[in-house]
Amino acid sequence: MGLNRLYHDKQISILKRALRNDWYMMINTGAVRAGKTQLDNDLFLMELRRAKKNAALDGVKNPMYILGATSAGTLQTNILKELTDKYGFDFKFDKHGNFTLFGVYVVTTFTGSIAGLRSIRGMTAYGAYINEATLANKEVFDEIRKRCSGRGARIICDTNPDHPNHWLKVDYIDKADGKSIIVNHFTVFDNTFLNQRYIDNLIATTPSGMFTERGIYGRWVSGEGAVYRDFKEDMFIDHPPDQITKVFAGVDWGYEHYGSIVVCGQSADGTTYLLEEHAEQYKEIDYWVDVAKDIKSRYGNIKFYADSARPEHVARFVRENIKCFNANKSVLSGIEEVAKLMKNGRFFVVESKVKKFKDEVYQYVWNEKTGEPVKTNDDVLDALRYAIYSQLSEPKAKVKRKSTYGL
Numbered sequence: 399m400g401l402n403r404l405y406h407d408k409q410i411s412i413l414k415r416a417l418r419n420d421w422y423m424m425i426n427t428g429a430v431r432a433g434k435t436q437l438d439n440d441l442f443l444m445e446l447r448r449a450k451k452n453a454a455l456d457g458v459k460n461p462m463y464i465l466g467a468t469s470a471g472t473l474q475t476n477i478l479k480e481l482t483d484k485y486g487f488d489f490k491f492d493k494h495g496n497f498t499l500f501g502v503y504v505v506t507t508f509t510g511s512i513a514g515l516r517s518i519r520g521m522t523a524y525g526a527y528i529n530e531a532t533l534a535n536k537e538v539f540d541e542i543r544k545r546c547s548g549r550g551a552r553i554i555c556d557t558n559p560d561h562p563n564h565w566l567k568v569d570y571i572d573k574a575d576g577k578s579i580i581v582n583h584f585t586v587f588d589n590t591f592l593n594q595r596y597i598d599n600l601i602a603t604t605p606s607g608m609f610t611e612r613g614i615y616g617r618w619v620s621g622e623g624a625v626y627r628d629f630k631e632d633m634f635i636d637h638p639p640d641q642i643t644k645v646f647a648g649v650d651w652g653y654e655h656y657g658s659i660v661v662c663g664q665s666a667d668g669t670t671y672l673l674e675e676h677a678e679q680y681k682e683i684d685y686w687v688d689v690a691k692d693i694k695s696r697y698g699n700i701k702f703y704a705d706s707a708r709p710e711h712v713a714r715f716v717r718e719n720i721k722c723f724n725a726n727k728s729v730l731s732g733i734e735e736v737a738k739l740m741k742n743g744r745f746f747v748v749e750s751k752v753k754k755f756k757d758e759v760y761q762y763v764w765n766e767k768t769g770e771p772v773k774t775n776d777d778v779l780d781a782l783r784y785a786i787y788s789q790l791s792e793p794k795a796k797v798k799r800k801s802t803y804g805l
């Protein structure tokens with residue numbers, strides 16, 4: 399079978415470079431779904447064989463190699479499952495979650511938190527493969543690099559682009575010399591295994607601005623201008639539709655700043671409606687308990703996803719028999735989901751029930767230096783993001799309950 403049936407052109411040229419002259423670190427960065435991980439998984443197998451040979455020259459019979467992924471979930475889905483599906487490997491894990499492949503002991507580590515250090519501290523590795531490198535804790539990344547002291551050890555990384563001041567960009571990508579550190583850049587168009595319809599759909603559904611620059615073109619850009627630039631005036635509606643099957647709320651605590659509770663409704667296809675906004679300054683927790691109880695009396699025992707920064711307020715809600723949970727506060731992922739709904743025309747706002755939202759949605763802007771939004775004009779928008787993203791990232795219940803909320 400020809401190479402071009404197995405790899406796309408960019409993958410082939412990188413493979414050829416990888417085999418030609420020696421290198422120390424290879425960073426494959428760029429668009430989502432570009433074929434970075436597929437390539438790196440194969441490079442990983444090639445590197446294991448190389449590691450075995452290099453270790454033999456040192457008289458080491460059981461060499462070690464580091465395999466890093468953000469979490470156990472991404473290790474499984476991005477790497478191990480892909481390799482099992484493609485090559486039929488049956489990974490046998492020991493009690494440390496590690497396995498042996500091609501005579502190399504592969505030590506897995508979860509780079510997403512500092513706890514990842516524990517599994518690799520003190521070891522000598524003959525190489526490392528780090529999936530989603532920008533999401534790695536920098537200390538864990540540095541430790542992996544230090545551990546790679548075995549003869550000929552190399553490091554393979556893949557990552558989606560992030561903020562231009564990210565340490566991976568500044569300390570490694572910007573210092574690439576094409577010899578010791580090699581950086582390869584991908585766009586989604588490089589992946590000729592994706593069909594045109596899929597690519598068109600991906601482009602159509604990716605939020606405009608930073609998310610498109612990074613996700614489609616693979617560029618390391620920071621956000622600039624409005625965060626929710628896909629929000630349009632015609633997303634304001636007079637009444638919520640009848641087909642709402644799920645209602646949930648988001649809570650952002652505040653006193654000097656506005657405190658805010660928003661209520662969202664969702665139809666079966668995921669279209670999301672901002673049904674009401676409650677935003678007030680200088681109100682004590684008792685006030686917010688009353689607001690939540692009133693919401694509960696009208697919509698039923700719905701979930702409230704609240705800012706975890708005030709655990710005593712969350713605890714108070716729970717004591718008052720309000721179904722209150724800590725929100726998933728991941729900023730960029732949350733914004734991306736809200737922005738996706740807007741871009742896809744699946745977000746509407748009941749105009750008469752909101753006030754502050756109207757100002758915030760146009761004034762909420764990126765801070766180009768930090769890569770996050772400027773923390774003003776965000777009280778209602780934070781509550782909205784907590785509601786939408788927490789609801790979405792929550793494990794789905796097996797049985798779908800259909801109910802109407804008398805809207």
Ligand SMILES: Nc1ncnc2c1ncn2[C@@H]1O[C@H](COP(=O)(O)OP(=O)(O)O)[C@@H](O)[C@H]1O
Binds near residue numbers: 431433
């Ligand atoms: N060499 C390849 N052969 C066949 N399909 C591929 C190949 N490379 C990529 N693909 C397809 O493209 C998808 C995205 O590839 P992946 O490596 O996961 O992208 P990335 O890591 O850049 O997000 C894969 O799920 C697979 O369907």
Ligand SMILES: [Mg+2]
Binds near residue numbers: 435556
């Ligand atoms: Mg990937």
